[in-house]
Amino acid sequence: MLNEMQYIYTIYKERSFSKAAKKLYISQPALSAMVKKVEQKIGYLLFDRETIPLTVTKEGKYYIKCVENILEIENNMQKYFEDLGKLDSGNIVIGASSFFCAFILPKLIGKFKEKYPKVNIEVIEGNIKELKEGLENNSIDLILETAISENDEKLKTYFYKNEHILLAVPSKWEINDKLKEFQLTYDDIKERKHLNSDIKEVSLNEFKNFPFITMKKGNDQYVRGLALCKKAGFTPKSIYKIDQIMTGYHIALFTESAVIFIRDLLIINEQKNESLVYYKLDSELSTRAIYFATKKNKYLSNACKEFLKFSLEK
CATH class of the missing domain: 3.40.190.10 (Periplasmic binding protein-like II)
Incomplete structure (x- = not known):
């Protein structure tokens, strides 16, 4: 992804020019100048600099959505090429509420790891809002929850039990x-x-x-x-x-x-x-009903698909 998009997306995530500059290891004046250059190029302001914390404008929201689409394409491409080999490695990030993190996932992960010991699995605990945000921003591959609708347009659901x-x-x-x-x-x-x-x-x-x-x-x-x-x-x-x-x-x-x-x-x-x-x-x-869910149109790695298949057969 182009540096300017990455920089603007970091400002959006950090909600601050100074915090973004620190994270990107560049000076704040240089970062501000780059954003102004992009705004002049497209003819619209991306950020409302009068708000604390920093917020995006209507045009900025569209820009950020486009950046997120590009990030997803890049992520799907990377996952695809990582998957060309056999299922002897891989990473899965699973999100769930505290109940499922305590009682359901440990047993499923334990059995799965017996079969695929080289697959790394990370578990993130959160409420349904946090879990859906994780799917949306691609920090989570898969969630396990009850408060999920089969009709949610943003999710692909898999009935568990x-x-x-x-x-x-x-x-x-x-x-x-x-x-x-x-x-x-x-x-x-x-x-x-x-x-x-x-x-x-x-x-x-x-x-x-x-x-x-x-x-x-x-x-x-x-x-x-x-x-x-x-x-x-x-x-x-x-x-x-x-x-x-x-x-x-x-x-x-x-x-x-x-x-x-x-x-x-x-x-x-x-x-x-x-x-x-x-x-x-x-x-x-x-x-x-309890469902596993993934983001619609997200490329699922072989490891993630195998974990889903394994879990749904239990």
Whole structure:
């Protein structure tokens, strides 16, 4: 890519002439002069120099988009030529939320590395906004998430598996005596008995007066939990609002002070405990798909394609 494009793109990323100049190892006056030369050439300003931090103009946004297209073409070309050999090397960058980074990816990567030990895999933890930005700017090759739509025009999705949201309730609570026919234990979840059609779904209305641990607004599990409660005719009384499901799980487990909507994959991957019992919920709202996703039209390396194939077969 031409130096002037690289320099302007660095200014855009750093949102500062001085920071960009430092990163590019050139003087700020020289960098400013180069940008002015480009602006004079195209006849429009690329940056609004009155804003802090620096922002791009309408014309600047178009210029940056063109630069990103060029970067993607260069990246795809490089990946293509790197892939002409056998799959005995390669690099994959995978992004996921903390849950998948902790419970799903380590096992998949471990098994994959047994087969392809020379392939280097980097994992980046982030929220869905950060992960999508990583795909967009090509710093991430592949993401694993639930909050992905098959209809997203910018993504190519690959169905991994479904997960199921259960209600976890402290086992010492008296309400459990009334609901014995609906109860599931840790061992039941581990054996996937909750997926059997003969296991009854509990009515959430039974828990309308109990305290809840909920995810914070904006999280897909918060949305689903709220929808489940509203369908049962109430709004949950939240006494803990959390960012991470593992935090909520441990609060429920050790304080035994509230109920919580919990992922079955978490229970399956956790150590056995008898402090909580579990209830199957309305299947339509409690079932959600997990997807791998890549940026549309992005060239996927042989290593990345093989990891996808390997993971989807598990």
